[in-house]
Amino acid sequence: MTVRVRFAPSPTGYLHIGSARTALFNYLYxxxxxxxxxxxIEDTDLQRSTDESTRSILDGLAWLGFQPDExxxxxxxxxxxxxxxxxxxxxxxKAYRDFTPKEEPGDKNVKxxxxxxxxxxxxxxxxxxxxxxxxxxxxxxxxxAAGEPFAIRLKVAETGKTSFEDAVYGLNERSYSxxxxxxxxxxxxxxxxxxxxxxDDIEMGITHVIRGQDHINNTHKQILIYEAxxxxxxxxAHLPLILAPGGKKLSKRxxxxxxxxxxxxxAGFLAAAFRNFLALLGWSPKTxxxxxxxxxxxxxxxLEGIHRNNAIFNFDANDKKRWTDDKAIWMNAEYIRTxxxxxxxxxxxxxxxxxxxxxEEYDEDEKAWFEQTxxxxxxxxxxxxxFSNQGRAFFSEDFDYDPAAIEKNLGKxxxxxxxxxxxxxxxxxxxxxxxxxxxxxxxxxxxxxxxKLGILLNGARVLLTGQGVxxxxxxxxxxxxxxxxxxxxxxxxxxxx
RNA sequence: GGUCGGUUCGUCUAGGGGUCUAGGACACCGCCCUUUCACGGCGGCGACACGGGUUCAAAUCCCGUACCGACUACCA
Numbered sequence: 001m002t003v004r005v006r007f008a009p010s011p012t013g014y015l016h017i018g019s020a021r022t023a024l025f026n027y028l029y030x031x032x033x034x035x036x037x038x039x040x041i042e043d044t045d046l047q048r049s050t051d052e053s054t055r056s057i058l059d060g061l062a063w064l065g066f067q068p069d070e071x072x073x074x075x076x077x078x079x080x081x082x083x084x085x086x087x088x089x090x091x092x093x094k095a096y097r098d099f100t101p102k103e104e105p106g107d108k109n110v111k112x113x114x115x116x117x118x119x120x121x122x123x124x125x126x127x128x129x130x131x132x133x134x135x136x137x138x139x140x141x142x143x144x145a146a147g148e149p150f151a152i153r154l155k156v157a158e159t160g161k162t163s164f165e166d167a168v169y170g171l172n173e174r175s176y177s178x179x180x181x182x183x184x185x186x187x188x189x190x191x192x193x194x195x196x197x198x199x200d201d202i203e204m205g206i207t208h209v210i211r212g213q214d215h216i217n218n219t220h221k222q223i224l225i226y227e228a229x230x231x232x233x234x235x236x237a238h239l240p241l242i243l244a245p246g247g248k249k250l251s252k253r254x255x256x257x258x259x260x261x262x263x264x265x266x267a268g269f270l271a272a273a274f275r276n277f278l279a280l281l282g283w284s285p286k287t288x289x290x291x292x293x294x295x296x297x298x299x300x301x302x303l304e305g306i307h308r309n310n311a312i313f314n315f316d317a318n319d320k321k322r323w324t325d326d327k328a329i330w331m332n333a334e335y336i337r338t339x340x341x342x343x344x345x346x347x348x349x350x351x352x353x354x355x356x357x358x359x360e361e362y363d364e365d366e367k368a369w370f371e372q373t374x375x376x377x378x379x380x381x382x383x384x385x386x387f388s389n390q391g392r393a394f395f396s397e398d399f400d401y402d403p404a405a406i407e408k409n410l411g412k413x414x415x416x417x418x419x420x421x422x423x424x425x426x427x428x429x430x431x432x433x434x435x436x437x438x439x440x441x442x443x444x445x446x447x448x449x450x451x452k453l454g455i456l457l458n459g460a461r462v463l464l465t466g467q468g469v470x471x472x473x474x475x476x477x478x479x480x481x482x483x484x485x486x487x488x489x490x491x492x493x494x495x496x497x
Numbered sequence: 498g499g500u501c502g503g504u505u506c507g508u509c510u511a512g513g514g515g516u517c518u519a520g521g522a523c524a525c526c527g528c529c530c531u532u533u534c535a536c537g538g539c540g541g542c543g544a545c546a547c548g549g550g551u552u553c554a555a556a557u558c559c560c561g562u563a564c565c566g567a568c569u570a571c572c573a
Contacts, residue, residue: 010573045573102571110570118569119498151571169502178500178569186571193573216501217568240503240566247565277509280522284510288521307503307510310566314508314524321535327509327523337536379536409533442532454532461533469534 003035005208006201007066008075010042011053013252015060015261017313018212018242021278025239026210027066028279028301038204039068042075044196049076060261064271065294073204075196082191085199085229086152086184094228095184097140097150098132102187127180128158152185154224162220167237167303169213174220182221194218198225206234210303213238213310237303240282241310250313258315258324268383269328270347273335277328281311291334333382341375348374348387355388357395373479376471393465394479401494405468409458410494416459417495419449423460424489433482435474442474464488 007023009015015023030037039061043049061067089095132140133155144150156176163173184195191199197218201209209219216238226233244250250259257263264274276292284307285292285300292300316322322329336344352358362370377391393399410416423445427433430441446453457473464480477485 008573012573042573048572098571100571110572114570115498121498121569125499153571172501174500180569183571188571190571192571197573212567213502214567218573238502243566245508249566280509282509286511288511290509290522309503311510312508322524325508325523330523333535380534382535439532446532452532456532458533467534469536471534471536473532 001207003030003033003207004038004205005030005035005210006038006040006204006206007061007068008040008042008197008211009057010045010048011050011057012045012048013053013260014056016250016252017259017261017278018250019057020060020064020261021242021281022211022239023061023066024064024275024278025283025301025306028298029208029210029237029303030069031298032301035207036069037066038070038073038206040073040075040200040204042193042196044075044079044191044193046076056262060265063261063265064275073200075200078196078200078203079191081203082196082199083185083189086191086195089154089184089228090152092228093137093155095152095154096133096135096181097144098130098153098181098183099143099148099150100130100132102149102151127156127177130181133181149187151183151187153181153183154228156181156224162223164219164223164233164236166216166219167208167235168240168306169216169238169308172216172219174217179220179224182224184225194221195225198222198229198231201234202226202229202231208235208237210237211239213241237306239306240308242281242313243310245312245314245316247310247312255317258317264324264328267324268351268385269332270335270339270384272339273332274328276335277325277331280327281313282306291331291338329382336381336384337378341371344378345371345374347384351384351387352395355392357388357392359395369479376475376479379471380469390465390467390470393467397484399466401462401466401497402468403497405462405466406494406497408468409462413451413455413459415449415451416456419445419451419456420459420463421490423456424486427477427482427489428486430482433478435478438474438477460489463491463494 005026007019007026009019009023027037029035041054041057043054058072086095090097130153132150133153156179159176161173161175162179163171166172182194183192185191219236219238223233242250244255248254252259265271272294275294276290276297279292279297279301280290283301283305285297286305287300289296313325314327315324349358349362352362359366373394374387377387377394381387381390388395423442426441426445427438430437442457443453446456449456458468461467461470461473461476464476464485470476480488
């Protein structure tokens with residue numbers, strides 16, 4: 001039997017980092033076992049679902065590289081099938097009409113109201129005391145025919161339990177007494193989540209449901225629906241959650257953009273790097289290898305490697321350097337400096353293009369120069385953005401000087417203001433503008449001035465690149481070329497800041 | 498409140514009765530390399546939540562406590 005899994009987000013916001021990981025695990029599992037990866041948009045909550053969210057989620061998935069193997073299913077298109085399933089259960093006596101008037105939502109938030117109610121009920125709640133549960137068929141039909149509104153609820157047996165063997169959490173059991181007669185169809189005849197999911201999963205031939213651990217309770221409810229429908233229950237694998245620092249839920253409301261996938265794309269992350277990082281959050285290949293290609297991830301991915309405890313996505317909103325998880329940043333940097341240059345070039349190009357720093361020559365006459373330059377500057381970069389920020393001076397005359405670098409590298413030696421333009425004069429006379437010769441020239445210059453090489457070159461770094469850090473200065477001189485080097489060394493701009 | 502689940506360095510994790518004076522990665526710190534640096538090399542700091550059992554032996558098995566989380570809807 002071919003394995004079929006699905007990722008089923010509801011379009012009520014952007015692609016959440018936790019959802020992205022769920023998608024990743026579904027994708028990896030499908031590929032590992034040679035199955036199909038499907039996508040279903042759960043847009044049955046018309047109030048909250050938006051097309052914009054759907055687009056954003058699709059964008060996020062596309063960026064990560066998870067293309068579904070079959071056409072995308074939109075759950076709202078299947079409402080008739082969901083309804084038919086509920087009606088079938090009603091006809092078979094496995095569900096009943098509940099004529100209790102619909103409760104109007106109170107003024108406080110729903111969640112809070114639910115918790116309060118649950119607290120009041122305490123441990124001795126009886127979930128089988130609905131007066132309509134055992135209404136005779138005649139009377140039920142009669143009242144329905146008379147136009148009285150009703151919801152359809154599943155008739156859960158008095159005694160017994162649901163149980164399933166979770167691929168991650170192991171045996172899960174839940175007494176029927178803990179599960180209410182769940183509503184299948186609202187009084188406006190629209191289907192509810194649990195019904196819709198089960199009917200769609202059956203329809204799509206889903207064999208393995210891989211989703212967040214927050215769905216474990218739903219799984220018990222869904223199993224009841226599968227059984228009532230007389231359908232085979234799929235395998236389940238629940239994933240630990242990704243939490244915010246402090247162990248709290250990672251939410252859009254509190255944590256903002258940090259939880260959105262598009263944030264990472266826009267911040268200059270490589271999809272491959274972020275995917276790799278995400279894979280290691282809640283799953284382990286059980287080897288010491290951490291940098292893994294997609295093929296390697298697919299090869300080593302198993303549900304057994306997923307653990308049960310929630311992971312914390314670490315970041316500090318007050319620290320600019322740690323705006324997101326350290327390890328994610330490190331991994332992105334690692335990818336940037338170690339990936340094959342030819343794979344990095346297109347990303348660098350796109351980054352420069354979107355900042356109007358790209359010149360067509362980089363694809364033609366200056367192709368070799370461009371590639372060498374990218375290779376040179378990538379070493380200390382963290383994100384693709386660095387090509388247009390820190391690396392800007394390599395591609396444009398219009399760049400900023402880092403104030404910290406000015407203070408550190410220029411502030412210590414007042415003579416630099418005189419020496420650097422003098423160095424320009426010397427370099428202008430230098431015919432062989434390559435590394436080894438430049439080293440000689442600069443060395444001699446320093447000896448003549450009685451200063452250290454480091455003082456001079458680091459001062460030059462600020463004038464030439466605006467930065468305090470970067471690759472070997474001799475390589476920078478060679479890369480920038482005589483003309484730019486001399487011009488920038490003579491510039492008075494920085495001294496007047 | 499109830500049900501269910503979890504707890505190894507700050508974070509991600511390995512380890513599932515003896516090989517654990519608990520391994521790796523990120524972060525942090527130090528040293529080295531170098532003209533500087535956020536590259537690289539070497540090293541350091543740093544954890545089995547707590548209490549009882551079981552056992553010759555427990556991070557690993559059992560029980561309890563604490564803490565954390567999820568769920569508890571005519572939301573998804």
